[in-house]
Amino acid sequence: MPIDYIYIHIVWSTKNRDDVFSPEGMVKMSKIIDNVATKNKIFLLAVNGYKDHIHCLVQLKRSQSLSSIIKQLKGSSSFIYNKSVANEQKIKWQRGAFSESIQPKAVEKVINYIRYQEHIHRNREFKFLDFKRWG
Numbered sequence: 001m002p003i004d005y006i007y008i009h010i011v012w013s014t015k016n017r018d019d020v021f022s023p024e025g026m027v028k029m030s031k032i033i034d035n036v037a038t039k040n041k042i043f044l045l046a047v048n049g050y051k052d053h054i055h056c057l058v059q060l061k062r063s064q065s066l067s068s069i070i071k072q073l074k075g076s077s078s079f080i081y082n083k084s085v086a087n088e089q090k091i092k093w094q095r096g097a098f099s100e101s102i103q104p105k106a107v108e109k110v111i112n113y114i115r116y117q118e119h120i121h122r123n124r125e126f127k128f129l130d131f132k133r134w135g
Contacts, residue, residue: 004062007110008060008100009114012074029049040076054077
């Protein structure tokens with residue numbers, strides 16, 4: 001029986017890797033991305049990030065385009081976020097995004113990796129994206 005979906009880990013960063021998000025700002029952005037996903041029928045399993053980037057884990061159906069999903073999540077989230085912050089720093093995303101398919105057996109590991117971004121980054125200095133292999 002063929003599988004009708006795959007799991008995709010998506011990461012994108014702020015323009016120039018600027019530290020834009022406070023912990024409260026990240027909560028706000030995560031909620032916005034969750035709402036955008038729901039509105040666009042994107043099955044979002046996890047979303048979180050750190051000062052200068054966002055991680056999402058989505059379940060992609062065969063009928064969905066990865067580039068379209070990334071465009072919807074990035075474009076709508078920055079537009080809504082920027083409208084909601086009066087005096088805070090506005091965000092712009094860097095062009096492009098990183099994505100990788102995830103084996104079903106590794107989904108929980110990736111969800112935990114996304115969930116604990118603040119803890120992970122507080123304990124390690126990242127200058128470039130540091131991805132582990134899930135499996």
